[in-house]
Amino acid sequence: PAGAGGPPPRQxxxxxxxxxxxxxxxxxxYVSPRSGRAPLLVAEYLNGTVREELIASKTSxxxxxxxxxxxxxxxxDIIRIRKxxxxxxxxxxxxxxxxxxxxxxxxxxxxxxxxx
Amino acid sequence: RRSExxxxxxxxxxxxxxxxxxxxFSLDLLKTAFINSCYIESEEARRxxxxxxxxxxxxxxxxxxxxxxxxxxxxxxxxxxxFEGAYPDLPAEGLGALVDFLTSQELVSYVAQxxxxxxxxxxxxxxxxxxxxxxxxxxxxxxxxxxxxPEKTGIFVxxxxxxxxxxxxxxxxxxxxxxxGLLVEELTKRNISPPEPRITRQLGVSTVLPLxxxxxxxxxxxxxxxxxxxxxxxxxxxxRVALRKLYGYTENRRPWDYSKPKQxxxxxxxxxRN
Numbered sequence: 426p427a428g429a430g431g432p433p434p435r436q437x438x439x440x441x442x443x444x445x446x447x448x449x450x451x452x453x454x455y456v457s458p459r460s461g462r463a464p465l466l467v468a469e470y471l472n473g474t475v476r477e478e479l480i481a482s483k484t485s486x487x488x489x490x491x492x493x494x495x496x497x498x499x500x501x502d503i504i505r506i507r508k509x510x511x512x513x514x515x516x517x518x519x520x521x522x523x524x525x526x527x528x529x530x531x532x533x534x535x536x537x538x539x540x541x
Numbered sequence: 542r543r544s545e546x547x548x549x550x551x552x553x554x555x556x557x558x559x560x561x562x563x564x565x566f567s568l569d570l571l572k573t574a575f576i577n578s579c580y581i582e583s584e585e586a587r588r589x590x591x592x593x594x595x596x597x598x599x600x601x602x603x604x605x606x607x608x609x610x611x612x613x614x615x616x617x618x619x620x621x622x623x624f625e626g627a628y629p630d631l632p633a634e635g636l637g638a639l640v641d642f643l644t645s646q647e648l649v650s651y652v653a654q655x656x657x658x659x660x661x662x663x664x665x666x667x668x669x670x671x672x673x674x675x676x677x678x679x680x681x682x683x684x685x686x687x688x689x690x691p692e693k694t695g696i697f698v699x700x701x702x703x704x705x706x707x708x709x710x711x712x713x714x715x716x717x718x719x720x721x722g723l724l725v726e727e728l729t730k731r732n733i734s735p736p737e738p739r740i741t742r743q744l745g746v747s748t749v750l751p752l753x754x755x756x757x758x759x760x761x762x763x764x765x766x767x768x769x770x771x772x773x774x775x776x777x778x779x780x781r782v783a784l785r786k787l788y789g790y791t792e793n794r795r796p797w798d799y800s801k802p803k804q805x806x807x808x809x810x811x812x813x814r815n
Contacts, residue, residue, distance in 0.1 A: 451561035455548035471657040513707050517793045524742050524754065 434464040434480050437488040445492055452496045466492060470500025542667045543660040554661060562656075564697065567688040570608070574680035575658075577673055578604040579665040605680035612683030615691070616698045617644060623699065627797070631788045638715035643702045650674040652701055703797055711790040712781055720780035724757075727787055733759050736783070738776050741766055755779045 438456055446454045466488065468476045476495065480488050519525070543549065552568075555575075559566040581604055620640045624631065631639075642648065650671035653659060659669050662677045669677075686694045706714075717723060725735050736757035744752040755775040756766040765783035769775025785791050 451557050453550065453553045453557045455550070457548060472655050514793055514796070519793075524744070527742070 433482075433484050434488065436485040437480075441485055441489045445489060445496075449493075449496050466495070468495040468498075470498070472500040474500040474502070551661075558657065558661060562697070564685060564693065565689055566684060570684035570687055571681065573603050574605045574608050574684040575662050575677060576602050576604050577662065577664045577677065578606065579673075580604075580663040583665040605677065605683075608680040608683035608687075609676045610679075610683070611686060612679035612681065613644065615686055615694065616679065616682055616702070619695050619698050620644075620702065623703070628789050631790070635711070635715050635788065639706075642714045643705060644675075646671040646675050648702075648705055649678050652705070653678040656701075699799065703799075706797075710792075711785055711788065717781070717784075720777055720784055724780045724783050724787075727784065728759065735759070736764065736780075738779065740772070740775075757783055 442454060442456065446452070464480050466478045466480050468478075470476075478491060478495070480491070483491070544551070555568060555571055559568070559571065581602055617640055620643055621636055624636050624639055628636075653674045658678055658681065659674060662669055662673065664673050664677075666673075682694060682698065685697060712720075728735060736759050738755050738757055740753055741756040742752075742754040751770060752768060753770075753772050753775040754766055754768050755772065755778075756763050757779050758764070765779050765786055767775055767777075767779030767782045769778045
């Protein structure tokens with residue numbers, strides 16, 4: 426909710442909010458006045474996460490940039506990505522285990538075969 | 542419930558929903574798709590309790606059961622056709638098991654929740670139980686079918702259901718009780734002699750954790766090899782590996798082809814619906 430704070434959030438609501446809403450038809454923008462609290466930009470994602478950002482001391486363009494950034498994110502938690510790659514088929518010829526490439530009669534001791 | 546928290550405009554949310562999915566929905570069909578029968582009953586009961594007249598009590602709302610059936614039958618037939626094209630050797634039970642898994646309650650409700658369908662459904666209970674979510678999601682698919690036609694709906698179904706199969710193994714989805722019997726049937730269908738199991742490797746026979754590798758040989762050529770703790774478990778695992786190789790569902794198969802839409806399906810659908 427954009428609050429009745431200083432001029433910058435008000436300017437954003439007056440000028441840039443309509444453009445933002447037109448450029449992102451898949452995001453619903455609600456503007457509601459709250460008195461006595463700091464102006465906040467609350468982003469609710471599809472999987473339920475809610476992110477709040479203070480916009481009191483930001484200019485109108487910064488608020489627009491922040492809004493576009495939040496609109497482009499998915500709702501997953503912001504944690505450190507351990508590795509920048511991932512594969513669902515880790516091995517093509519079969520994963521190595523300690524018995525690959527060993528001859529198959531390695532430890533088979535039949536009851537009738539005498540070791541020569 | 543999200544609809545009871547501040548800042549909620551149902552019409553705007555529904556429009557945003559259709560834009561998010563890059564699909565053109567007809568908004569009336571979509572709104573009908575989200576209405577469940579328990580909502581209509583609870584609303585009528587509430588209005589009757591508040592003492593309104595009979596006319597205002599009767600809501601002019603249809604519920605989503607027809608759309609849900611359409612969506613369910615379309616997605617099942619579409620997925621069956623996809624899998625028949627991709628894995629032609631898979632028998633009918635396997636196909637049925639895969640499609641059942643993909644249209645099962647947990648999976649569909651997981652997909653629906655992450656697409657914010659839970660916030661838009663109108664239902665008596667909260668949090669929405671998974672069978673209601675499943676019905677609502679299929680109703681959304683039915684609404685899409687009526688709005689945009691079978692091709693676009695097919696692409697939608699493919700894009701949301703088939704990635705749920707990534708990383709899953711065939712026999713996690715399709716529980717097979719006797720893999721060895723199934724393997725013998727498959728081999729007789731292809732005129733290959735029945736398999737002979739032989740121990741290929743063994744480790745730690747007299748310890749607490751023995752490991753046996755049993756290989757299955759047909760005409761003295763190996764078809765599959767599988768590990769196990771006891772000899773019986775290893776033989777069963779080898780039979781499963783052989784079945785996976787025969788059906789083409791191994792771990793190193795080609796990934797699913799999402800590139801071209803299937804033109805043949807649209808013609809078939811048009812014929813079957815007429």
